[in-house]
Amino acid sequence: MITMLLVIDVGNTNIVLGVYKDTELLDHWRISTDRQRTTDEYGVLIRELFYLNDLRADDINAIIISSVVPPVVPTLERMCQRYFGLSPLLIGPGVKTGMDIRYDNPREVGADRIVNAVAAYEKYGGPVIIVDFGTATTFCAVDAKGVYLGGSICPGIGISTEALVQRTAKLPRIELKRTDSVICRNTIESMQAGVFYGFVGQVEGIVSRMRRELDMSARVVATGGLAVVIAPATKAIDVVEPMLTLEGLRIIYERNR
Numbered sequence: 001m002i003t004m005l006l007v008i009d010v011g012n013t014n015i016v017l018g019v020y021k022d023t024e025l026l027d028h029w030r031i032s033t034d035r036q037r038t039t040d041e042y043g044v045l046i047r048e049l050f051y052l053n054d055l056r057a058d059d060i061n062a063i064i065i066s067s068v069v070p071p072v073v074p075t076l077e078r079m080c081q082r083y084f085g086l087s088p089l090l091i092g093p094g095v096k097t098g099m100d101i102r103y104d105n106p107r108e109v110g111a112d113r114i115v116n117a118v119a120a121y122e123k124y125g126g127p128v129i130i131v132d133f134g135t136a137t138t139f140c141a142v143d144a145k146g147v148y149l150g151g152s153i154c155p156g157i158g159i160s161t162e163a164l165v166q167r168t169a170k171l172p173r174i175e176l177k178r179t180d181s182v183i184c185r186n187t188i189e190s191m192q193a194g195v196f197y198g199f200v201g202q203v204e205g206i207v208s209r210m211r212r213e214l215d216m217s218a219r220v221v222a223t224g225g226l227a228v229v230i231a232p233a234t235k236a237i238d239v240v241e242p243m244l245t246l247e248g249l250r251i252i253y254e255r256n257r
């Protein structure tokens with residue numbers, strides 16, 4: 001039987017949804033994470049996205065969810081029951097990820113980080129470093145045997161820039177953009193240079209330290225909304241995989257079916 005799998009990745013800023021027909025990603029969508037949104041509001045929204053893409057709720061025969069925003073989970077679980085007639089598999093204790101987690105308390109690691117690590121190790125093997133540019137920028141290290149060793153968590157590009165704008169009187173909102181120089185002659189370009197090259201430097205700094213602790217030959221895989229903006233500016237990132245979290249969800253579903 002063909003599996004039609006709905007994968008849902010709940011981040012602090014966005015919920016990314018995808019539909020897999022076996023291993024093929026048919027479509028994917030990004031909606032904002034809103035704790036106030038009700039079961040029915042999520043249901044209607046998802047139904048509408050399906051409709052616009054010629055998909056039907058009845059076509060779906062399994063759902064898997066990864067969330068780093070606990071209050072949204074019960075709402076989405078009810079949505080799955082009511083609009084798909086399915087109980088979703090939720091990434092958490094009891095789910096087989098196939099990955100040994102060396103965190104002091106494995107339950108503490110964000111589900112998105114584990115899902116990313118599973119996908120990156122499956123596709124590239126280890127040692128591998130995963131960088132996710134989301135609400136937070138996370139770095140995770142997986143060794144040659146596929147053990148999740150841990151990593152670093154930094155304030156994300158979006159929220160850092162927001163703080164800079166909010167806590168100053170004269171600094172405007174800017175578009176994240178690469179500048180030609182870091183010696184800039186107006187406010188907007190000065191901020192763009194600082195934000196862009198500051199975060200490029202952060203990636204280079206943390207990746208180089210992580211390589212020294214892990215393995216100098218580790219491959220670096222980047223994902224998250226802003227990966228495609230940062231990656232072209234640095235040799236520290238080997239490959240961008242925009243759908244890494246969705247792929248990881250599909251792989252983990254396979255391991256638990």
Ligand SMILES: Nc1ncnc2c1ncn2[C@@H]1O[C@H](COP(=O)(O)OP(=O)(O)OP(=O)(O)O)[C@@H](O)[C@H]1O
Nearest residue numbers: 011012013014133134135158159175176224225226
């Ligand atoms: N072009 C841009 N310039 C500045 N900030 C941006 C830009 N695009 C996105 N952001 C901000 O960067 C942050 C991360 O956005 P992104 O779309 O990467 O989130 P995400 O990968 O869905 O994160 P999460 O999984 O944590 O929800 C958000 O706070 C967003 O507002």
Ligand SMILES: CC(C)(CO)[C@@H](O)C(=O)NCCC(=O)O
Nearest residue numbers: 068108109110111112113136153
């Ligand atoms: C770091 C974030 C916010 C990134 O989405 C998420 O993975 C999370 O809430 N993690 C929990 C803390 C940890 O991973 O150690």
Ligand SMILES: [K+]
Nearest residue numbers: 011134224245
């Ligand atoms: K994400």
